[in-house]
Amino acid sequence: MNTSTFDLNLLRVLDALLRERNVSRAAERLSLSQPAVSNALGRLRELLDDPLLLRVGRTMQPTPRALELEAPIRQSLQQIELSLLQGACFDPARSRLQFRIAVTDYVELICMPALMRRLAEQAPGVRIAIEHLDPTLPAERLDKGELDLVLGRFTEVPARFARRHWARETLRLAVRREHPLVKDEPDLAAFLRLQHLWVHGGQTRGMVDQWLTEQGFERQIVYTTPNYLQAAHIVASSDLAAVLPTQLARHFAALLPLTLHELPFALGPFELDIVSVAQRERDVALQWLIGQVASVAPRLADAPADQAPFS
Incomplete structure (x- = not known):
């Protein structure tokens, strides 16, 4: 040839x-x-x-x-x-681009309403296509250009990707109101007596189970799901307990018969990241979108409970 x-x-x-x-x-x-x-x-x-x-x-x-x-x-x-x-002018107000973003349903809930309100004002022709985030970073799909951005929690991100911290989050224990085993703030023994629902979206091993294993404990996980939003509904109508991101837990506690509790051990916060292909750092349109996503990052989940988490 x-x-x-x-x-x-x-x-x-x-x-x-x-x-x-x-x-x-x-x-x-x-x-x-x-x-x-x-x-x-x-x-x-x-x-x-x-x-x-x-x-x-x-x-x-x-x-x-x-x-x-x-x-x-x-x-x-x-x-x-x-x-x-290079050197071309990207005009958000006139753009008709579509961006493909992979997120968990939890991140979609806390990010996309605010982002779409922002785009409606600044870039009404820009379209967002959301895909469900697999438990691991979809590196190959980012490499191939099938995804523009990924938002989630990742323990490892290869060097060929650009990683930007987006939001900081904490965890809460959620159970239904009048749960027979949870009357007050549970201690570790009470926590371990509960039957747990585990949401595995966006991660292969949760922070809770990693900590428990390191201490020689194991909780009873009887239900596993990739969906955070369904988890809140299932917990509200059963005797299962779930450890949920605080933003999500507070949102659903205002809508469903749920009570929220501190974990009986200290895990600290974790970061949610925006990940893209580093080679596209000079892509003006993509960098503009990353800026818009960054601008609607929710406040730290440990802010006072009377502050709206999705403002």
Whole structure:
């Protein structure tokens, strides 16, 4: 293959096909006709001597060679776009960009209402697409450009990503009102007698269980869920207990028959971070969005209870 005569437009087509795994959707993404995309795929197959995408049922599956090319092609296209945009004026008021953000349902609740109010004033054409955050940092999806930002708690973030502290949070024990085993502030023994619901969203091991293990204790976890919001409702209508972020716990204690208690051991606060690809630090639009997210960070959860946590 002669790289000096290679049509670089074909790389945009391959990138779209690998994103969509469908010729029609790739054509729509590129604003091209379906025959034009099919023709480009044929040329790519000939030039690279590989089928690249194979039809399996109603979808197209990439070959190992296509998967090998996916990340470098996408990163190169992003770098070209960034280089062309250097010095360009990003106007939030006129922008029609869509940003893809992965968060837990808890972070979505404490961040997105305030963010969307801010965008409605400053950037009414900007769209936000939220995806559920898996228990670990979705590094590969950030690398591929499938996500623009991730908000959550992460113990480790690879050096190729930019990490910005967003908010500080603490934990509270939540049980239903008139819980038969919780009359006053529970001590450690009372805490361990409870049956617990554990929310594993955004983390592989919770702070509570790490502390208990280090002290030689273990709590009774009888229900596990990735959903913080459902957890509050389940606890309010059962004898299960849950350790929840204080912002979330206070929000639902005002809506549901819940009582909140201090943990019978000191864990201290933890940080929530904004994570993006470091290579995009010169992406004016993305950095503007990060600034908007940072501006709506909730106050420390240990603020007085009469202060609204989602203001």
